[in-house]
Amino acid sequence: MKKINVMQDVLSSNEIIALKNHEYFKKNNTIVFNIMSSPGSGKTSVILETIKKLFNYKILVIEGDIAGDIDAKKIEKSGTDVYQINTFDSCHLNASMINTVIQKIKKRYDLILIENVGNLICPVEYNLGEDYKIVILSVPEGHDKPVKYPKIFEKANLLLINKIDLMDFSDFDFKKLNETLKKLNKNLQPVKISCKKSLGIEEWINWIKEKISLLPG
Numbered sequence: 140m141k142k143i144n145v146m147q148d149v150l151s152s153n154e155i156i157a158l159k160n161h162e163y164f165k166k167n168n169t170i171v172f173n174i175m176s177s178p179g180s181g182k183t184s185v186i187l188e189t190i191k192k193l194f195n196y197k198i199l200v201i202e203g204d205i206a207g208d209i210d211a212k213k214i215e216k217s218g219t220d221v222y223q224i225n226t227f228d229s230c231h232l233n234a235s236m237i238n239t240v241i242q243k244i245k246k247r248y249d250l251i252l253i254e255n256v257g258n259l260i261c262p263v264e265y266n267l268g269e270d271y272k273i274v275i276l277s278v279p280e281g282h283d284k285p286v287k288y289p290k291i292f293e294k295a296n297l298l299l300i301n302k303i304d305l306m307d308f309s310d311f312d313f314k315k316l317n318e319t320l321k322k323l324n325k326n327l328q329p330v331k332i333s334c335k336k337s338l339g340i341e342e343w344i345n346w347i348k349e350k351i352s353l354l355p356g
């Protein structure tokens with residue numbers, strides 16, 4: 140008689156590990172953000188601003204890059220715990236990579252910020268066990284990105300529009316962006332920020348604090 144592993148059929152192996160990761164985070168009362176965007180939109184800049192403002196929280200950063208550790212070194216310089224994952228041929232992080240970091244974690248964190256590989260397509264297909272998916276779109280990329288790459292905007296819990304200091308040099312149209320978002324994900328209210336000029340960061344920080352306050356205990 141041949142047996143079928145139903146679990147494997149229902150959930151992909153990535154989903155199974157993502158659930159395990161999520162259980163670990165929940166058990167430790169840790170909130171986890173999966174931060175995604177195109178290359179250069181400002182993921183590391185947002186993380187650095189966040190660390191600065193939430194200095195009295197225990198934070199871990201997990202950096203995902205195809206190669207190198209440039210961003211991890213920037214985080215390390217701020218005195219924050221950081222793990223670097225190099226994905227080599229893979230254009231996204233997966234749950235197993237995060238699980239490898241979990242095996243090495245030696246203390247409890249309030250917040251884990253995962254910087255995914257710069258890419259608007261593949262990262263959204265791979266749950267990592269996070270609580271929230273954060274997408275960053277920067278002004279120079281243009282307001283039409285959600286039309287072209289809808290899935291990541293459909294799945295996002297929060298959208299940060301970074302580099303608003305560059306609005307004067309751009310044709311970025313918030314009205315058009317909002318029209319698209321209304322069709323894709325009407326709960327997605329964009330938060331306008333500039334890491335360069337420290338604009339709008341408080342709204343983002345308040346959003347994080349609200350999510351942390353919802354944790355039990």
Ligand SMILES: Nc1nc2c(ncn2[C@@H]2O[C@H](COP(=O)(O)OP(=O)(O)OP(=O)(O)O)[C@@H](O)[C@H]2O)c(=O)[nH]1
Nearest residue numbers: 177178179180181182183184257301302333334335
């Ligand atoms: N003008 C302007 N530049 C910014 C802002 N935020 C980040 N930058 C610049 O944009 C560039 C890319 O920022 P990063 O934070 O490294 O972007 P990233 O998404 O982490 O990039 P990858 O890790 O390579 O995918 C850097 O030169 C930043 O200084 C901003 O608000 N305004």
Ligand SMILES: [Mg+2]
Nearest residue numbers: 182183210254
């Ligand atoms: Mg980066």
